[in-house]
Amino acid sequence: MAEPRKLRMGMVGGGPGAFIGPVHRIAAELDGKCELVAGAFSQSPERSREAGASFGVDPARAYANYGEMIATERTRADGIDFVVIATPNHLHLPVAVAALEAGIPVMSDKPATATYDEALELESSVRKSGLPYGLTHTYAGYAMVREARSMCAAGKLGAIRKVAVEYFQGWLSRPVETTGHKQAEWRADPERSGPGGAIGDIGTHAFHLLEYISGLQVTAINATLRTVVAGRKLDDDCSAFVRLSNGAAGTLACSQVAAGELNEVRLRIYGETGSLEWRQQDPNRLIVKWLEGPEEIHHAAAPYLSADARAVARVPPGHPEGYLEAFAVLYREFAGALMAWKDGAVNPLPSTLPGIEAGVRGMRFIDRVIASSRSERWVEF
Amino acid sequence: MAEPRKLRMGMVGGGPGAFIGPVHRIAAELDGKCELVAGAFSQSPERSREAGASFGVDPARAYANYGEMIATERTRADGIDFVVIATPNHLHLPVAVAALEAGIPVMSDKPATATYDEALELESSVRKSGLPYGLTHTYAGYAMVREARSMCAAGKLGAIRKVAVEYFQGWLSRPVETTGHKQAEWRADPERSGPGGAIGDIGTHAFHLLEYISGLQVTAINATLRTVVAGRKLDDDCSAFVRLSNGAAGTLACSQVAAGELNEVRLRIYGETGSLEWRQQDPNRLIVKWLEGPEEIHHAAAPYLSADARAVARVPPGHPEGYLEAFAVLYREFAGALMAWKDGAVNPLPSTLPGIEAGVRGMRFIDRVIASSRSERWVEF
Amino acid sequence: MAEPRKLRMGMVGGGPGAFIGPVHRIAAELDGKCELVAGAFSQSPERSREAGASFGVDPARAYANYGEMIATERTRADGIDFVVIATPNHLHLPVAVAALEAGIPVMSDKPATATYDEALELESSVRKSGLPYGLTHTYAGYAMVREARSMCAAGKLGAIRKVAVEYFQGWLSRPVETTGHKQAEWRADPERSGPGGAIGDIGTHAFHLLEYISGLQVTAINATLRTVVAGRKLDDDCSAFVRLSNGAAGTLACSQVAAGELNEVRLRIYGETGSLEWRQQDPNRLIVKWLEGPEEIHHAAAPYLSADARAVARVPPGHPEGYLEAFAVLYREFAGALMAWKDGAVNPLPSTLPGIEAGVRGMRFIDRVIASSRSERWVEF
Amino acid sequence: MAEPRKLRMGMVGGGPGAFIGPVHRIAAELDGKCELVAGAFSQSPERSREAGASFGVDPARAYANYGEMIATERTRADGIDFVVIATPNHLHLPVAVAALEAGIPVMSDKPATATYDEALELESSVRKSGLPYGLTHTYAGYAMVREARSMCAAGKLGAIRKVAVEYFQGWLSRPVETTGHKQAEWRADPERSGPGGAIGDIGTHAFHLLEYISGLQVTAINATLRTVVAGRKLDDDCSAFVRLSNGAAGTLACSQVAAGELNEVRLRIYGETGSLEWRQQDPNRLIVKWLEGPEEIHHAAAPYLSADARAVARVPPGHPEGYLEAFAVLYREFAGALMAWKDGAVNPLPSTLPGIEAGVRGMRFIDRVIASSRSERWVEF
Numbered sequence A, B, C, D: 001m002a003e004p005r006k007l008r009m010g011m012v013g014g015g016p017g018a019f020i021g022p023v024h025r026i027a028a029e030l031d032g033k034c035e036l037v038a039g040a041f042s043q044s045p046e047r048s049r050e051a052g053a054s055f056g057v058d059p060a061r062a063y064a065n066y067g068e069m070i071a072t073e074r075t076r077a078d079g080i081d082f083v084v085i086a087t088p089n090h091l092h093l094p095v096a097v098a099a100l101e102a103g104i105p106v107m108s109d110k111p112a113t114a115t116y117d118e119a120l121e122l123e124s125s126v127r128k129s130g131l132p133y134g135l136t137h138t139y140a141g142y143a144m145v146r147e148a149r150s151m152c153a154a155g156k157l158g159a160i161r162k163v164a165v166e167y168f169q170g171w172l173s174r175p176v177e178t179t180g181h182k183q184a185e186w187r188a189d190p191e192r193s194g195p196g197g198a199i200g201d202i203g204t205h206a207f208h209l210l211e212y213i214s215g216l217q218v219t220a221i222n223a224t225l226r227t228v229v230a231g232r233k234l235d236d237d238c239s240a241f242v243r244l245s246n247g248a249a250g251t252l253a254c255s256q257v258a259a260g261e262l263n264e265v266r267l268r269i270y271g272e273t274g275s276l277e278w279r280q281q282d283p284n285r286l287i288v289k290w291l292e293g294p295e296e297i298h299h300a301a302a303p304y305l306s307a308d309a310r311a312v313a314r315v316p317p318g319h320p321e322g323y324l325e326a327f328a329v330l331y332r333e334f335a336g337a338l339m340a341w342k343d344g345a346v347n348p349l350p351s352t353l354p355g356i357e358a359g360v361r362g363m364r365f366i367d368r369v370i371a372s373s374r375s376e377r378w379v380e381f
Helices: A020-030 A045-054 A066-073 A089-101 A116-129 A143-153 A182-187 A198-214 A307-311 A323-342 A356-375 B020-030 B045-054 B066-073 B089-101 B116-129 B143-153 B182-187 B198-214 B307-311 B323-342 B356-375 C020-030 C045-054 C066-073 C089-101 C116-129 C143-153 C182-187 C198-214 C307-311 C323-342 C356-375 D020-030 D045-054 D066-073 D089-101 D116-129 D143-153 D182-187 D198-214 D307-311 D323-342 D356-375
Strands: A007-013 A034-040 A082-086 A106-108 A133-135 A160-168 A218-226 A237-244 A249-255 A264-271 A274-279 A285-290 A295-299 B007-013 B034-040 B082-086 B106-108 B133-135 B160-168 B218-226 B237-244 B249-255 B264-271 B274-279 B285-290 B295-299 C007-013 C034-040 C082-086 C106-108 C133-135 C160-168 C218-226 C237-244 C249-255 C264-271 C274-279 C285-290 C295-299 D007-013 D034-040 D082-086 D106-108 D133-135 D160-168 D218-226 D237-244 D249-255 D264-271 D274-279 D285-290 D295-299
Touching (some): A007 A066, A007 A089, A020 A082, A020 A323, A020 C020, A034 A045, A034 A066, A066 A089, A082 A089, A089 A106, A089 A116, A116 A356, A133 A323, A133 A356, A143 A198, A143 A264, A143 A274, A143 A285, A143 A307, A160 A198, A160 A237, A198 A218, A198 A237, A198 A249, A218 A356, A237 A356, A237 B249, A249 B237, A249 B249, B007 B020, B020 B034, B020 B082, B020 B323, B034 B045, B034 B066, B066 B089, B082 B089, B089 B106, B106 B323, B116 B356, B133 B323, B133 B356, B143 B198, B143 B274, B143 B285, B143 B307, B160 B198, B160 B237, B198 B237, B198 B249, B198 B264, B198 B356, B218 B356, B237 B356, C007 C020, C007 C066, C007 C089, C007 C323, C020 C034, C020 C082, C020 C323, C034 C066, C066 C082, C066 C089, C089 C116, C106 C323, C116 C356, C133 C323, C133 C356, C143 C198, C143 C264, C143 C274, C143 C307, C160 C198, C198 C237, C198 C249, C198 C264, C218 C356, C218 D218, C237 C356, C237 D237, C237 D249, C249 D237, D007 D020, D007 D066, D007 D089, D007 D323, D020 D034, D020 D082, D020 D323, D034 D045, D034 D066, D066 D082, D066 D089, D082 D089, D089 D106, D106 D323, D116 D356, D133 D323, D133 D356, D143 D274, D143 D285, D143 D307, D160 D198, D160 D237, D198 D218, D198 D237, D198 D356, D237 D356
Parallel strands (some): A007 A034, A007 A082, A106 A133, A160 A249, B007 B082, B082 B106, B106 B133, C007 C034, C007 C082, C082 C106, C160 C249, D160 D249
Antiparallel strands (some): A160 A264, A237 A249, A264 A274, A295 D295, B160 B264, B237 B249, B264 B274, B274 B285, B285 B295, C218 C237, C237 C249, C264 C274, C274 C285, D160 D264, D218 D237, D237 D249, D274 D285, D285 D295
């Protein structure tokens, strides 16, 4: 039996200056299941070609816009198998809908869309299409996040009582969006970001992790949004309490003005008999503390881990994996689902891979945080 | 010139089974400035004598109750110089007032009293007496807490934007107060603890640290109290947002049902250009992160620290000091103030030593948290 | 100008059950400069095809042995640009020589050969051929290893006085080579490993790091080899003192019977005014301690790092990179050198990429360790 | 029954400028078993009185020299119960012998004497006297050192295969002994220190820990001494291999020119099935790694620890203890032994408290290290 060919992907966004385009390329190709063959990398045709060249893409397939890419690729015998969306948020919906309507599956960067209403629209579009739609909530691809999720699901900690998630960065401590910083520019612009600043950019990651690992849903939220840097149009700092579907409580904090923090994603889960702690900057260890008995450190790739955690390890314990590998796990799972779907599977996405449902909840999160912060009260989720 | 004699102290509480009595004894005597010579260690005369013997106290000075101790000691030529209060909370006020009225200075365990109203009463009593009154907010005695405080005061981080304090324990994860656990018993009993459970026992420490280090005051609070363990009468878990006097925001969390945590006191301060992080379980290091430039670790006793931090170190850098030494710093400062007061100084307490003002604010904190949690809204502080 | 095509590589070894084959594939392809198109993955033709299929290699190019691969590929218009050697040690020399004699550059796993004599033979073969030859001393690809190297080269620590390197694993704590463990089997077999056990497998890494980072050369060695597990034919534990070319001293330790250790590569360099510490299991941080002033932590990808360190980062600070990314840095540099060589450059390998010189020194290290351990004395290097 | 009175101690050394005098005072008094009542703190009568005053010692008992102290105190009804030796090394023997000959027990700072011959002389003096003699190898008093020792003794790791101990400081990186630095001055002077520099000052601690924790004895040693700082008369850096009584091997390293290190005492023990790691700068945690199963962190004062470890904890888990508390454990044990001896016990010292045997072995260590380093070979221990 022949090894199935690599899945061909076409990227929208990710042009020169973008951080996330090359990340998607590396992550998608890392496990040898996908290859980048086409793209509408920039709204400038020239810059799109330039980016294409940097990726080794055939110049003929470096398009000036996503419409052209979709229209052309769908007619090629060797056309793309799926679209990767790596644009600012305001383009997530139109690109995704265009691809889905053309019958092309989608792997999208987060958040799913720019607004909650758009998310509902996208959800309906995905449902109608029956096509695979994946969402790159990167942290969901880390082995030890998978281990934490498995431990919660297996009840290892007893009933969950308390969850604390935070994502702190410091890079927006000054108004760098006014000084030509491309990454900061669109994130600080409501036209391109949507109504959420830090909460959209990184709060949605924290929110996703909270629900993803605990297996619980947020049912109510009490949030305080702040815009710390004068003149900034969107929030750059958020603290929130949440109530969870099992009666537990949680805190969620994110900030882009936490001077000195890099990408401090940190998560703790407290159950009746033990607790978990994970930090992205030390990703290959999961700290497990018990009410009785010694604290433990579980190491990625170790034989004592859950099947879900072991499944995503590429190297033996003690050799660190990182951000790109976590990202690649999502692509590997998406590619597997896509293959299965091509073979006729319905709803092929594994539960470990974030999809449109996670996307809608993430946009709901932004919406609810803003509502709560404005009213200074608890709001239902 | 002769070395001044040691100050004589009489302890109330701290009898058999108490954790904190021996801690006060060691801390008070550690720097050679004080000695325990009398006590009303227990409400049972027999147990008081037993405790006295374990401390090497003259049996004649192991009293059956604090009233007797105060009445007798004030008439002795070698009577006590101050009273140490190490009882459950409900006795803090009556003991302190009795001592002050007898003209005897007081060093009290925290919280200052059982209720906010009592705190106001105590404050008035302290003011009227003109006597030194110290409060053992232990963590204020750590060298690196002093360093953090100095750095904030000196503006090293720029304006403070964000503060996060937490104190997590797990030892009340089960209803141990119903199984004869003496420490848990009185803490879970509103008659002896006052209206605050975890917030009174450890939340007040977190609150004190927040204001002590940042130099800011809490002006409003939005808190959620929970009683996680069924049947418990007081809160065992709290999350709160706070607004600070300079417009900054903060979070404060405490829990005694965070299974697996021991005494996890952790504090972070974010300013415009850098941030600080300190953990009690790694107390001799202060982590300093800059918006620009490498992260730093400042070590206790190092020559590059502030004068305030260097002043409290007893051993060279790299030899760890701990909880008892921090506690002893407060006694050393109290003893120094007492000596100065005996020599005629007015208001001799150094600003580094918590006193009645901190005590009143701590009780106000408990009061405001409860009010906010009940109303599910922000309340003014 | 068209983007240069990807370099085509043919792998020898790396068949089913091998850990290192997939690692080479991922690492080589990660930066989009190379692609695996051919291989002699196993000495069994069937297993070679099986492995080829798992890599997506055209079945026609999954060869039964390396001779056939080289002979066939050199005649194809789209033949391989270089050979990757991922076999047990005893094949490193014959494969490399065969490739070089056929005019094909080589990227080889370490150690360079099975014996020191072979290394000299290979060195002469490489020299004669004038072809690029790279050696995958993985740890040399970590950003913070590059930073440490740059700091030493720039004299940031003053003259180096002391170096301590160790590589500890525990996986050979039991005689797993007798129980069908493929990885252990060939490593424990002198016919395939050469005369070095742990010193060949991991000691050479430690040795390479020592010279690579410090910029110094070992001039004498005093080593103690042990075979801790009964019945094992090769060493599984080594401790050594070394003298360095500037008069400094060092220690080098490696073990595969350090029960509980995973891949604990740890390196410390002490200079007159400061020191460095790096651990593979926390690879994105370099600890810098000064004789005067606070300890520092330098983070991968940070703007304050040396150009060499920044050059190899793919993601922003705070997003961890790991083992595969470090490995990929070597391939990226090798690919760049190969391109330059095709364009006529002589000696195109950058000094950051280990080559035949490092290979010969590594084999000399094994030879000298054995000689010293046998004589129980210092030996010249 | 009356509480036994405190034991009265007289200190030799520890005068103004000494670091270790106040440490002995605090440690001895911390558990309420001893009190400092006399001393010959300095060879200058004036400075001795000054130091006495700082300790609150009766001026009449601040002696001009140790002979006078011993002669006078032995005749007082309330004379000292034991002598504390806190002088430079060359005085350890004469002071100890004088005390023992006067029938007064001794608690001595380490190393036991200045030379190995002196140690044998002291051993004979101790034996002849039948008096308790304790040696303050501080690190032996840490709870987690006790835990490590208990785990080794109980065979928790299987047979021990490998031990690595190191003690690194940086404070002698420059010739500070030439600039009036009192602590450095006598340590760098063979007349006062004996033939060992770093090996005497801190190497003996590392050596003691190695044997104390592992329960094994060093049987042979291969050491390299260096004097890194030009003009210094004694060693300031040492690396050594050792063979142990059960056939295991070890490494021992100490340095006072490891720029940037503070008091980095680090110990690792590898057995057949697991390993231990302890660092003084993180003293309340013992890291336990298993060949199979998760890594563990054992916390001081936790209920799952051995009886020996629990016995020395003063505060609940999560409240750190440090260097002074470890030191105080030795005094507490010495005081207990002294009480028992007064009540007629023979050989009352518990095995957990270092005594003359440890002292002789420590001096033998210095002797053997120098012999090995000179001959550049293994020497029998």
